[in-house]
Amino acid sequence: MRIAVSDASFTPPRVQGRNTRKGLTTLSMMPPLEFIIKMGIYALMTVCVAGALLSVLFRNLFHAALALTGVLLGIAGIYLALHADFLAMIQVLIYVGAVMTLVIFAIMLTERFGDASLRQFNHQSWAALGGGILLLTFLVRMIQTTPWPVKNQAALASPAVTVVQLGEALLGPYVFPFEIISVILIAALIGAIVVARKDLEA
Amino acid sequence: MEFMDQIFVNLKSTVLTLAGGFLPPWAVILLCAAISLGVIAVIGPVTMMYLTLIERKVLARMQNRIGPNRTGPWGLLQPLADGIKMLTKEDIVPKNADRIVHLVAPILIVIPALLVFAVIPFGKNMIPADLSVGVLYFLSISSTTTIAIFSASWASRNKYSLLGGMRAVAQMISYEIPMVLSVVPILLVTQSLSTGAIVRAQGAYGGWGWFVFTPWGFAAFITFFLCAVAECNRSPFDLPEAESEIVAGFHTEYSGMKFALFYMAEFMNAFTLSALAATLFLGGWQGPWLPSWAWFFIKTYALIFIMLWFRGTLPRFRVDQMMNLAWKFLLPLSLINILVAGFWHFANPPLAIGGSIAMLWASGWIFTRLNRDYTPEKRTYLFGE
Incomplete structure (x- = not known):
């Protein structure tokens, strides 16, 4: 059998065929490859959940930040998938x-970075737990009620954006949300400068 | 000519066709990916090894010395000898260091340096993965290097390491902004983020339609290249590892192979950033007469030579000079440059050429004027007189 190594020849056919219907049908005809991809996605999800747990459980702030970085990278991997x-x-x-x-920069500049004796709970813990559970139920409701268009084969075959x-x-x-975000960022920047200046004068 | 141009592409498809004779299709697809991965995994470290030799030779010539010449002809075996030395050296971990992060940091720094090879078009049809978001992929993956440098400096528990890490992060965050903004004009004109498409867009005039020949392309190239030198912490932007001030910066407490991994990441970054600069502004593999991959490597190594030339010529910046260059000169210039690229795109040719050169020259002149240091005519000494 001759594999068609067309224009972008160093690209594996899987990546090339990603956005075409033909590519998808060949993919679904290959159970071992599909299995590998599925395992990869599950591994990414495991990394995300484990990293999220670790970023809360680590007592060392720097380690927690690194675990959070792992979560964010894992989420980027899921987006890719x-x-x-x-x-x-x-x-x-x-x-x-x-x-x-x-x-991480902020952690470095705080006084007790890397201190293992930091408290992980305070009087707001229970309120935070309640808020978290509320958010979780809301998200689960949203996932259940949204009609996911991914189940549609035509959506999968749509060309790349x-x-x-x-x-x-x-x-x-989306111009309105776009502008709102920039206003928020400007506000955050000015706020940071104000906080920093106050520190300087004191 | 055509044969030489496509020799590696044909080699790969021959291997895949042969393998297709006895392997199931899914295994052939895996093999296809594995070949590209294997080539990158070999090219990266080998490039790094010989870049160290090239750097030592070129610097030696600039300083009127000979450079390494004992191991093999012209010192060609020097990188191998260095590699063996690095592998057999003692691995020292400071007593108070954070052992796990200290171990993981040099590994974390090599991963992005290797990953970015995936979107570099080494020649016609020779791009490992032609992603539709190629340039963005390169910039985002290489931006994660800061975290690895920071982990290394933090885990060492050494004040010089920490100072070096702080400097590295401040520098890389500052230079990332003009770097990304200087790429925007290219994206505006080509309307694509794929590195392959950007190279194809520069194929006009028989392979001479490089973006560096346009006014906005030239300004963007200068901005991008300066930022690239700063991003891979090379001289004159080598403040994070300034040996005369903070020992060796973030890798003070590393020895043996871990130290070599930092060096590997640094040299591979120098190579990939030069390759990206060649891809975006110098037409990538476009060019007459020679095979496409030969053009790509000539351009990339020319840029690397300029980096070495910088190192042999320029003294290190002060921290304030380095910051001023990024925030007060390169950032406004790259913003103006986006405007100029739009003007070039919509105006008529004579007006477009004259107008954009005038705009860039005027803004460059104004920014240099505004950045000039204030020097009083007569010094006043508060306590001296």
Whole structure:
């Protein structure tokens, strides 16, 4: 049998055929490959859950931050598995590259970083637990009631989203949330400067 | 010519066709991925080994020395000797270090350095994975390096390591912003994030339609290349490992193979960033006469040579100079450059060329004027006189 190694020849056929109907049918004809992919997704989910638990359970703040980084990377992997390439890359760029770096920076600048005797519970613990359970029930309800279009074969075969479409979506229907986010970020920046200045004068 | 150009592509498809004779289809697909992975896993470390030799030779010539010449002809076996030395050295872990993070950090730093090889178009049809978000993939994966550097510096429990780690993070966060913004004009013009498509977009005029020949492309190339040098902590931006100030920065407490892994990541980053700069601005594998992969490696190694030239020529920046360059010069220039690229795209040719050169020149002049240090004509000494 001759494997068609077409234009992007160093790309494995699986990646090439990802967005076409033909690619999907060949994939579903290959049980071992499907099994490997499924195992990979389960491994990613395990990493996410384990990392989330560890980031709460670690007493050392730096270790907790590293575990959280693992969770964020795992979520990016799940996005990739769901064919949301752009979202996965943005997740890594923003959360791992920027936010987690700043979180770790903040941990370094606090007084007792790496102190094993930090308390993990305070008087707000029970309220936080209640809030968490509420959020969980809300999310479960949402997952159950949403009609997931992924069950539809046509949606799976849709072509990849181009940069042009993304740009049009951000400046068209989603322009309001987009602008709101920038206002929030500006507010956070000014807030950070105010807090830092107060510290300086004291 | 065509044969030489596609020799590696044909080699791979021949292997796959032969394997297809006795392997089930799913195994052939795995083999296809495994070949690309194997090639990258070999190219990365080998590039790093010989970059150390090239760096030592070039620097030696610039300093009127000969460089390594004892092991093998022209010192060609020097990297192997260094590798054996690194492997047999004692692995020292400080008593108060965080053992696990200290062990994991050098491994974590090599992973992104190897992963970014996946989207580099080494030649025509020779891209390991032509992702639709290739450039974004490169930038996001390489941005995770900061966390590994920070873990290394924190886990060492050494004040010099910590200072080096702080400097590294401050520097990498600062230079990431102008770096990403300098890529935006390319994305605007090509309307694609895929590295393969960006190279194909530069194929005009018989392979000479490189973006660096346009005014906005030139400005973006300079910005991107300076940021790339800063991102891989090379001289003159080597503040995180400034040996005259903070011993060796974040890898002070590392020895043996762990130390070698930091070096490996640094050299592989230098290679991949030069390769990305060549891909985005210098036309990647586009070019006349020679096979496409030869053009790619010529361009990449030319950029690496410029990096070595920087190291042989320029003294290290001060921290404030380094910060000023990123925030007060490169960042506004790359923002203006996005505007210029839009202007170039929509204006008529004569106006587009003249207007964009004028805009870039004027803004560059204004930013240099504004950044000029204030030097008083007469020094006033508060306590000296």
